[in-house]
Every structure is written in C-alpha cells, then in structure tokens.
Amino acid sequence: MSDNKFFQYLSELYEFRFVLQQLVRQQLILRYRRTVFGYFWTLLNPLLMMSVTAIVFSTIFKMDLKTYAIFLFAGMIPFAFFSTSVTQSGQSLIGNEGLIKKVYIPKLIFPLGISVALLIDSVLTATALFIIILAIGGNLTLALFFIPVGYVLLFLFSFGIALVMTISTVYFRDLQHVVGIFMQALLFLTPVFYKPEALQGKVAWVIALNPLTQFVELFRMPIYLGVFPEASTVLKAGFLSVLSLAVGLWFFRRHEHRVAFRL
Amino acid sequence: MTKIIVDDLSLKFRAYHEGATSAKEYFANLFRTTKRAKYSDFWALQNLSFSIRDGERVGIVGRNGAGKSTLLKTICRIYEPSAGKVTVHGRIAPLLEIGAGFHPEFTGRENIYFNGTILGYRKEQLRAIEQEIISFAELEEFIDTPVKYYSTGMYMRLAFSLATTVDPDILVLDELFAGGDATFVKRGKERMYNMIDRASVMILVSHDQSLLRSLCERFIWLDHGKIVADGDVSVLDRYAAS
Numbered sequence: 001m002s003d004n005k006f007f008q009y010l011s012e013l014y015e016f017r018f019v020l021q022q023l024v025r026q027q028l029i030l031r032y033r034r035t036v037f038g039y040f041w042t043l044l045n046p047l048l049m050m051s052v053t054a055i056v057f058s059t060i061f062k063m064d065l066k067t068y069a070i071f072l073f074a075g076m077i078p079f080a081f082f083s084t085s086v087t088q089s090g091q092s093l094i095g096n097e098g099l100i101k102k103v104y105i106p107k108l109i110f111p112l113g114i115s116v117a118l119l120i121d122s123v124l125t126a127t128a129l130f131i132i133i134l135a136i137g138g139n140l141t142l143a144l145f146f147i148p149v150g151y152v153l154l155f156l157f158s159f160g161i162a163l164v165m166t167i168s169t170v171y172f173r174d175l176q177h178v179v180g181i182f183m184q185a186l187l188f189l190t191p192v193f194y195k196p197e198a199l200q201g202k203v204a205w206v207i208a209l210n211p212l213t214q215f216v217e218l219f220r221m222p223i224y225l226g227v228f229p230e231a232s233t234v235l236k237a238g239f240l241s242v243l244s245l246a247v248g249l250w251f252f253r254r255h256e257h258r259v260a261f262r263l
Numbered sequence: 264m265t266k267i268i269v270d271d272l273s274l275k276f277r278a279y280h281e282g283a284t285s286a287k288e289y290f291a292n293l294f295r296t297t298k299r300a301k302y303s304d305f306w307a308l309q310n311l312s313f314s315i316r317d318g319e320r321v322g323i324v325g326r327n328g329a330g331k332s333t334l335l336k337t338i339c340r341i342y343e344p345s346a347g348k349v350t351v352h353g354r355i356a357p358l359l360e361i362g363a364g365f366h367p368e369f370t371g372r373e374n375i376y377f378n379g380t381i382l383g384y385r386k387e388q389l390r391a392i393e394q395e396i397i398s399f400a401e402l403e404e405f406i407d408t409p410v411k412y413y414s415t416g417m418y419m420r421l422a423f424s425l426a427t428t429v430d431p432d433i434l435v436l437d438e439l440f441a442g443g444d445a446t447f448v449k450r451g452k453e454r455m456y457n458m459i460d461r462a463s464v465m466i467l468v469s470h471d472q473s474l475l476r477s478l479c480e481r482f483i484w485l486d487h488g489k490i491v492a493d494g495d496v497s498v499l500d501r502y503a504a505s
Contacts, residue, residue: 018380026377030368102363103381104340104355257343261277 009253013106023113028120042121043128050076050129057193066136073129074223075192078150078215081122082158083183085115089162090169090176097263107256111166115159123151133223141226150218150229153241157215160244163252170262191216211240265352266433266464267315267338272347274308274330274337274488307333309488310347315464322479323468324502330488331468335435338466353463356382356431367411371402371421374410382429392428399454400424401447420447427454434462438469472503 013020032038050073058068092110093100100107126147134140169175190212191199199207207213214237221229279302307330315321323331336342339355364378375396379389397406400420410418459465459478469475475482482498484491492498 018385022377022380026366026369030366033368099364099381101336101341105381260341260343 020109024117027117046125070133071224074220075216077126078154078219079192085118085158086162086165087179088114089166092166093170111162139226143222143226143228146222153237154215156241157244160248163248167255264317265314268350269313270348272311272344275345276305276307277302307488317463320479321466321481322475323483325485329485353432355433356429371406396424427458431462433464436467
C-alpha cells in the first residue's frame with residue numbers, strides 16, 4: 001500500500017517533468033540575464049574566490065601554490081554544492097508562494113529544480129576548474145571516471161538535507177539566516193582547506209563525525225591524488241546519501257500538504 | 264459520468280495571531296508554563312457533500328467569507344482536506360489568477376512557455392498554439408520584451424489569452440476576469456464562452472447574478488462553510504432574496 005502510494009507520487013512527479021525543466025531554465029537564465037558576461041559569471045565567481053583562497057592558504061601552509069590549488073579546488077567543489085543547495089532550497093517554496101497558492105504542482109518540484117540547476121552550475125564550474133588544473137600541471141587519470149559517481153552521491157545527500165530545510169524554513173523564517181552562519185562554520189570544520197589529519201586534538205572528532213568529510217574525500221582522491229577513493233569512504237558516503245534522502249523525503253511528504261496554509 | 268465527488272469534506276484553517284513564528288519564539292515558548300493560545304482554528308468548510316456530473320454547469324454563491332474560493336482551491340488540490348475526501352475524474356484546469364505564474368524578468372514568450380507547462384501543456388503543443396495566443400493578445404511587437412515593461416493592459420491581455428487557450432475537462436473559474444479596453448473585453452467574453460463550451464464540467468464562483476444566470480443551471484449556496492441549498496435556479500433566486 002505505502003509502496004503503491006510512493007510509486008504514485010513518483011509518477012506524478014514525472015508528469016510534471018516539463019515544469020521542472022522550466023524551473024531549472026528559469027534558475028539558470030535569470031541570474032545573469034542582461035549582464036555583460038552572462039553565464040560566464042557563474043564560472044568566474046568561484047574561480048576568482050578559489051584562486052585568492054589558494055594564494056593565501058598556500059602561503060600560510062607553506063605549500064607549493066599549484067599543488068595546493070588543486071587540493072583546494074577538489075575539496076571546494078563538493079562543499080560549495082552542498083552549501084548552496086541547502087541554503088537556496090530554503091527559498092524555494094517561499095519564493096514561489098504565488099504559484100503554490102494558485103495552482104496544484106507537486107511541491108517537491110521546487111527544491112528539486114533548485115538542486116538540479118545548482119548541479120549543472122557545479123559541473124560546469126568543475127569542468128572549468130579542471131581545465132585550469134590540467135593547464136597548471138594536473139594529471140588525467142582513470143580515477144576521474146569516479147567523479148560522476150561522486151556527484152550522484154553528493155547530490156542525493158545534499159538534496160535530502162535541502163528537503164528538510166525547504167519545509168523548516170516555511171515554519172521558521174529565521175532559518176535562512178541561521179543556515180548562512182552555520183555553513184560558514186561548517187566550511188572551517190570540514191577538511192576543505194586542510195587535510196583531515198591536520199585538525200588534531202579536541203576537535204578531531206568533528207572531522208570524524210562530519211558527514212561532508214566523506215564527500216570531500218570522494219572528490220579529492222580522484223582529482224588531487226589521481227586514485228579511486230577507498231571502498232570504506234564510498235560505502236560511508238553511500239550510506240549517508242540514502243539515509244539523508246530517506247529522512248528528507250519522509251519529512252517533506254509528511255509536511256508538504258500543510259505548507260499552503262503557512263506560506 | 265460523475266466527475267467530481269465531494270464526500271463529507273471539512274477544511275480547517277489555523278489563524279496565527281502573530282504572523283510568522285521565529286525559531287527564537289518557538290524555543291522560548293517551549294519553556295513557558297502558561298501557554299497562550301497562539302492560533303485559533305476556524306472551519307472554513309464543514310461537512311460538504313455533493314457530486315457533479317458530466318455536462319453540469321455549477322455556480323457557487325454565498326457572501327464574502329462563505330468558503331467559496333476555499334472550496335474551489337480544495338477541489339483543485341491546492342488545499343488538502345482536513346477531513347473527508349474529494350475525488351476528481353479528469354483533468355482540472357485552474358484559471359490562474361491574472362498572471363499569477365508570470366515572472367517579471369522573463370519575456371512574454373518565455374512566460375507563455377513557463378505558464379503553459381504549469382497548465383499541463385507539452386512543449387510541442389505550446390509551439391503550436393503560441394502564435395494564436397500572441398495574436399489574440401495583440402502583442403506581436405512586444406512578445407520578446409520582459410513582461411515587467413508591459414503596461415497593465417498588455418500584461419492582462421497576455422495572461423487572459425494564455426489562460427483561455429486551455430482545453431480543460433473540468434474548468435474552475437473564480438470570478439470572471441476581463442481586462443484591457445472595451446473591444447478586448449468584448450472579444451475576451453467570446454473567447455471565454457468558447458472555452459466554457461469546450462469544458463465538460465464548469466464550476467464558477469461569482470457575485471455577478473446575471474452572469475451566473477446565463478452560464479450556470481445548478482447552484483450551490485454556501486454560508487459559513489456549509490451548504491444552505493443545492494439545486495436549480497430557484498436556489499439563486501432565494502439567495503438573491505435573502
């Protein structure tokens with residue numbers, strides 16, 4: 001019975017796939033419409049940010065700039081995707097209030113649209129970064145074939161949490177601000193700028209428990225070291241993704257029908 | 264064939280007294296011993312039961328706040344019933360309130376596609392009717408301009424032409440709308456009636472008695488979320504006399 005219901009839910013989503021497609025387009029086009037560089041900003045912005053960060057931290061850590069830049073890029077890609085998709089999904093229902101109150105659309109479409117658009121952004125940025133990495137002396141390895149798998153796991157994990165955020169923000173609007181601060185803290189508590197082993201002592205457990213550590217490794221191993229991630233990392237990340245998605249979907253479906261009254 | 268079955272439908276609204284709760288207030292309230300009532304429940308619809316068959320043209324009447332629009336929204340699945348059930352056979356076309364789904368930064372053409380997909384059209388279908396929508400709205404010149412630069416009249420014409428192209432099974436109308444200059448209103452009415460003719464079921468909420476009389480043959484009179492009467496034009500007469 002409940003399986004059947006879930007199947008209905010999915011088939012309904014499928015019926016609305018063109019709406020999803022339009023939402024994604026809207027997301028991608030709108031941001032930089034009528035700007036001179038257009039979509040190029042999507043690429044330029046993270047590239048500039050990461051370059052500055054790479055210069056500063058490679059100096060602090062006394063590391064070779066090129067090596068550190070590749071190290072940082074590889075960690076920044078998964079973190080940035082997670083952070084933006086969780087943060088922006090909070091606006092997905094609030095921003096479409098007018099539509100939700102006028103016409104029936106499965107509400108999952110809205111956070112999904114944002115996540116898919118950000119995924120496209122992220123893949124494009126990663127590609128641009130990778131071209132730069134190659135130019136400054138990175139290697140093309142077979143391990144890079146793992147990146148799509150990494151993206152799938154990262155997407156599912158982030159989307160699950162984004163779903164919880166989407167609903168929660170409708171009830172507590174303060175969350176939009178809280179999540180921004182939280183992400184800032186999380187950036188420093190995730191081994192993005194440094195190696196996981198580097199944070200020793202009292203806070204080492206944060207790195208060990210931080211789910212994002214696994215996802216950063218999924219990208220860093222192939223891009224930085226040119227090897228496939230360890231099986232244990234992949235298993236942990238896979239488990240976290242499934243868990244996050246299951247909790248997210250459960251939470252979303254439980255609350256979505258009341259959202260129209262609270263917007 | 265029965266198209267819509269409303270079975271013992273009730274809908275509860277919760278009115279919150281202080282707007283949006285913030286997380287801070289929420290947690291502060293967790294520790295408060297004497298709890299103030301922060302919301303009051305309000306039954307917008309109470310135990311409604313009726314069914315609508317193929318070919319029926321139903322007008323819903325009642326005073327402001329009687330629950331007419333809420334009932335429409337529940338039939339369109341925007342609101343989930345608090346109790347009871349609504350079963351709908353066939354495709355419902357809600358008439359988006361003028362331009363509800365329009366995005367100001369998008370051009371008229373892009374909005375046709377965005378709104379069209381929401382109304383259930385596929386891209387190929389939209390490509391086929393696109394030209395007709397544009398020419399009916401008399402917007403050939405401005406169709407590739409972002410709609411935020413449109414005049415109110417242009418905006419309304421586009422929204423109206425788009426909304427009235429739908430080929431719905433079940434048509435749900437909340438207060439007939441019309442916009443633009445006199446000639447457009449006249450052409451608009453014609454187009455509206457054509458659309459109503461194509462639908463197998465039409466439900467209309469309106470305060471306009473003559474319009475209701477000309478378009479509907481069955482009337483449901485709501486008051487305070489309950490059905491007062493359901494029947495032929497005599498119901499409308501009684502409502503009008505009350």
